[in-house]
Amino acid sequence: MLNVANAERSEQADHAALITLVETIEALSATRTVEDVAAVVRSAARRMSGADGVCFVLRDGDQCWYLDEDAIGPMWKGQRFPMTACISGWAMLHGQTVVIPDIYADDRIPHDAYRPTFVKSLVMTPVRPQDPIAAIGAYWAVGQTPSPDTVIRLEAMARATAAAIENARLYASLNEALERRTFLLRELDHRVKNTLASVQSIARQTLRAAPSPADFTDSFESRLMGLSRAHELLTRQAWGRTDLRDVLETALQPFGGLADPRFTARGPAIALTPETAVALHMTLHELMVNAAKHGALTAASGQVTVVWRIEDVDGVPSLALDWVERGGPPVFVPKRQGFGTKLLERGVARDLGGEAKLTYQPKGLSYALRAPLSNRIAASATSRVPA
Numbered sequence: 001m002l003n004v005a006n007a008e009r010s011e012q013a014d015h016a017a018l019i020t021l022v023e024t025i026e027a028l029s030a031t032r033t034v035e036d037v038a039a040v041v042r043s044a045a046r047r048m049s050g051a052d053g054v055c056f057v058l059r060d061g062d063q064c065w066y067l068d069e070d071a072i073g074p075m076w077k078g079q080r081f082p083m084t085a086c087i088s089g090w091a092m093l094h095g096q097t098v099v100i101p102d103i104y105a106d107d108r109i110p111h112d113a114y115r116p117t118f119v120k121s122l123v124m125t126p127v128r129p130q131d132p133i134a135a136i137g138a139y140w141a142v143g144q145t146p147s148p149d150t151v152i153r154l155e156a157m158a159r160a161t162a163a164a165i166e167n168a169r170l171y172a173s174l175n176e177a178l179e180r181r182t183f184l185l186r187e188l189d190h191r192v193k194n195t196l197a198s199v200q201s202i203a204r205q206t207l208r209a210a211p212s213p214a215d216f217t218d219s220f221e222s223r224l225m226g227l228s229r230a231h232e233l234l235t236r237q238a239w240g241r242t243d244l245r246d247v248l249e250t251a252l253q254p255f256g257g258l259a260d261p262r263f264t265a266r267g268p269a270i271a272l273t274p275e276t277a278v279a280l281h282m283t284l285h286e287l288m289v290n291a292a293k294h295g296a297l298t299a300a301s302g303q304v305t306v307v308w309r310i311e312d313v314d315g316v317p318s319l320a321l322d323w324v325e326r327g328g329p330p331v332f333v334p335k336r337q338g339f340g341t342k343l344l345e346r347g348v349a350r351d352l353g354g355e356a357k358l359t360y361q362p363k364g365l366s367y368a369l370r371a372p373l374s375n376r377i378a379a380s381a382t383s384r385v386p387a
Helices: 002-029 034-049 087-094 148-209 213-236 244-255 274-293 339-352
Strands: 053-060 063-071 080-082 098-100 121-127 134-140 263-266 270-272 303-313 316-326 355-361 364-372 377-379
Touching: 034 053, 034 063, 034 134, 034 148, 053 087, 063 087, 087 098, 087 121, 087 134, 121 148, 134 148, 213 244, 213 274, 244 263, 244 270, 244 274, 270 274, 274 303, 274 316, 274 339, 274 364, 339 355, 339 364
Parallel strands: 263 303
Antiparallel strands: 053 063, 053 134, 063 080, 098 121, 121 134, 270 377, 303 316, 316 364, 355 364
């Protein structure tokens, strides 16, 4: 009778373990994060194996990360160990399930790490043995040799866990892609609205100052192309910070660029936010167009020098940028201020909390911009000053 009762209890235990395994696989199919996977595995593996503790260990490069545990006493939750310094690492590196009836009789066990714990015996099963990404450890407080059925069930759970982890990572990747798509759509909407507002302002101000429809068309198209080139530059920079010299090069590009011997440019590396880069580009574009139509570049001997530096202005570190034209026709103060003049003297300086000044001298026009360093204008760690 006793043997029959023991057989019945064993059969019931096996049936319960099988049910637990099936329920675990169903629960793993619904997980969405690696943490969810760990939570399902740690509790289910303990119930199914009858162990006194279970650890869920992730491979993190060359380390084992004990992500979660369910045990009668504390083990190593949250800790990381080198792959070569713990039995979970050994199981993953070798792609093999390890059964150890007596941990103190096995040289692969770091005995000092186990002495503060209850552990006497263990099974460590790698998740995806051909290319391990995790391990499931089952531990007992009384020395024993876990049954082959227990080991088989833990290995079956490990196979289900591998699929669940991959699904969780795929879900996280898709979710991240969707979030990034939403962010990019919002950013695109913001930039389109800003661009349309800029175009509207340019059109309104150009029309107000244009003496004729033909002049309006020429000026408006020129400014739109300048805005377009600024956006092309920022797109190449992934709409991150842009160096002032690159902004200058882009603004001068339609007129030969910095390779043209009529231009001289020197100054340290200055990082500009996208908004500041656009504003400064439009400023330099206006100066360039004016130099080509009325200033230094209308003469064969004309020269344009652009110099910038960091200097103290009333004790505040500031960007100082100077545009100087020489060798062109005599310069006279204009009788009326157009949109370009207003943009140069008020636009970018006002935006940056600085000041700007146009100086009309017979020998050539000069433009001076002073703006305090800020999150919009920053000195880079390295300088790019041409020899």
